[in-house]
Amino acid sequence: MQKEASSFSSNESDYHERSIPELKTWDEYNPKQWPLKLKIRNVIVISTMSFLNQYGANVFAPSIPTISKEFHSSRTVVTLGTTLYSLGVLFGILIFAPLSEQFGRRPIYLTGYSVFALLQIPIALSVNLEMFLVFRFFSGCFGSVGMSNGAGSLADLFEKKDRGKYMIVYFTLLSLGPGVAPIISGFITQSTIGWRWEFWILLILSGVLLLFSFLLLKETYPPILNRMKLERTGELGELGENEVVAKRLSGTELLKKWLVLLSMKKPLHMLVTQPILICIAFTVGTIYGILSLVLIAFSQAWEVLYNFNVGISGLMYVSITLGLLCAVFLALPLNQKFYIKLLQRNGGESEPEFRLPMGIIGCLLFVTGILIFGWTANYRVFWFVPLIGSTLLGAGYIMTNNPLNMYVVDTYGIYSASASAAVRVLQLTFGAIFPLFAESLYQRLGYGWGCTLLAFILLFCSISLPLLYFFGPRIRSLDVFDPARY
Numbered sequence: 219m220q221k222e223a224s225s226f227s228s229n230e231s232d233y234h235e236r237s238i239p240e241l242k243t244w245d246e247y248n249p250k251q252w253p254l255k256l257k258i259r260n261v262i263v264i265s266t267m268s269f270l271n272q273y274g275a276n277v278f279a280p281s282i283p284t285i286s287k288e289f290h291s292s293r294t295v296v297t298l299g300t301t302l303y304s305l306g307v308l309f310g311i312l313i314f315a316p317l318s319e320q321f322g323r324r325p326i327y328l329t330g331y332s333v334f335a336l337l338q339i340p341i342a343l344s345v346n347l348e349m350f351l352v353f354r355f356f357s358g359c360f361g362s363v364g365m366s367n368g369a370g371s372l373a374d375l376f377e378k379k380d381r382g383k384y385m386i387v388y389f390t391l392l393s394l395g396p397g398v399a400p401i402i403s404g405f406i407t408q409s410t411i412g413w414r415w416e417f418w419i420l421l422i423l424s425g426v427l428l429l430f431s432f433l434l435l436k437e438t439y440p441p442i443l444n445r446m447k448l449e450r451t452g453e454l455g456e457l458g459e460n461e462v463v464a465k466r467l468s469g470t471e472l473l474k475k476w477l478v479l480l481s482m483k484k485p486l487h488m489l490v491t492q493p494i495l496i497c498i499a500f501t502v503g504t505i506y507g508i509l510s511l512v513l514i515a516f517s518q519a520w521e522v523l524y525n526f527n528v529g530i531s532g533l534m535y536v537s538i539t540l541g542l543l544c545a546v547f548l549a550l551p552l553n554q555k556f557y558i559k560l561l562q563r564n565g566g567e568s569e570p571e572f573r574l575p576m577g578i579i580g581c582l583l584f585v586t587g588i589l590i591f592g593w594t595a596n597y598r599v600f601w602f603v604p605l606i607g608s609t610l611l612g613a614g615y616i617m618t619n620n621p622l623n624m625y626v627v628d629t630y631g632i633y634s635a636s637a638s639a640a641v642r643v644l645q646l647t648f649g650a651i652f653p654l655f656a657e658s659l660y661q662r663l664g665y666g667w668g669c670t671l672l673a674f675i676l677l678f679c680s681i682s683l684p685l686l687y688f689f690g691p692r693i694r695s696l697d698v699f700d701p702a703r704y
Contacts, residue, residue: 247447249374249438257375259434261384264371265391266427267331267364272395274338274361274420275303275649276510280404280517280532281413289347296347297514297653299354304510304650306358307365308643315366315639316484322442323367323374324435328428330363335428337361338421342414365392369627369638374438378568378628379561383554385627389620390546396513398539404517404532489640493693494629497682498622499644501577504679505584505618507648508672512588512611513538515656519595519604519665537605541587541612549576549617570628571690573621574683580617581680585673587611592669618680625686629694 245251278285278299286296310330318326337357344350368388376384403416437443489495513535520531553576560572587610595604623638630637659668686693 247443249440249443250377252375256436260371260375260436260438261387263427263431263435264327264364264368265388267327268368268388269391269395270420270424270427271307271361271364272392273399274357275300276396276513277399277403277416277420278413279400279514281416284413289350291347294654294657298351300510300514300653301650302351302355303358304646306355307362308646308650310359310362311366311639311642311646312485314363315370315636318367318370318439319633319636322437322439323371324437326367327363327435328431330360331424331428331431334361335421335424338417338424342417342421365642366639368392369623370634371438373627373631373634374440381624381627385624386546386550386620389623390542390616393616393619394539394542396509400513400517400532400535401539485636485639485643488637489643493696494686495626495637495640497686498626499641500679501581501683502619502622502641503644503648504676505581505615506645507652508588508676509615510649511652511656511672514653515660523595523598524601534605537608538612541609542616544609545613545616549613550620553621568628569691570625571687573625573628574687577618577621577625578683578687580614580621581676581683583610584614584618585676587614588669588673593666596664596666
């Protein structure tokens, strides 16, 4: 009996010795080997951060007449709340994207988003327009952490062949924010609780997300994880392309180099020296600027031309959101299948240019949508017809924005946070400037010719996309990105 017991104990010990290594077959210091549920958890948190940041950009669009009346200012001046927010996002991206490549993604996410949530309090309590505008700028700045580092985090987590379908989640939530916000705020403005609750609601949503971020969000940046592995286990992972960055992460030298100015230099330098980024930035920036302009003028078009009240005018934003969702569930999955086919045809060798065909189609769809909306609204055609145009506009935006951003991520890999920040420089600059011309554009040209002008501007800026598709490798070779410069 004793022998049997001993044998059983030995077998049990052998079983545990065999099973324990099998419990964890992935390297916790290599994000690409993490379990899928752990990756998706990070994707959802980061995507929601980006959604709420863009939700905040246009959250008060239907309330502009109410706010201008309360603060005794013109609508154009109140629209600066959107412009300064976009400039704040731009400034934040220039700082936080490169800083994430120095200190890691997680500390930047948690610090920036904590401040973003708290800044909704003084905005909601604003006693004058100056206070409102100043805190809107800082809100955009600190809330930009999701946009500045999201693409980089997904590049950390997924291989190129799998990256597309998860990028869809990130860029979709990022793009849905501007369309969803006016729907909600339109009814808030019309209710008795007032426009300030638009920001109290944003505070509540941000606070809940911040709690989940502290609990669920993990560090994904490979050089940081390599350093952590070295400190904890004495082993160093395979650095590969991360080697230059990894060597710069430790020590006090960072504090001696005016870190903020240093961090801003990287994306700006990439923007003016990388031909790929210049082409993509002008296209993404133009389509985002036009969308921002349309979102500001959208509710006013329904109020002025169709005599709808504020609540119903805000509800019309559903058409843009519907277009975004149709693109997400129909067009983008088809694009991923097309990408896989191109990959197989190329012998399994991935090329960033495989992302571009959908972007070209998306631009044409956006142009078609804005022309339909502009001319049918101009002649006050039955309200359902302009909604078809705005639906196509929303679908075209997603079908352009997502593939072009994935193209940048595939091209620059681990450095995609700074590369994406470079693209966002023009995107947010145009997003800040275009809405200022919304009122005067449609007053002088009308909705028909005003939208036609915007369509021609987009067509001109997107000429580079077919050229990139056919000559992308040659263009990329003109100035090869060298991380050692930074």
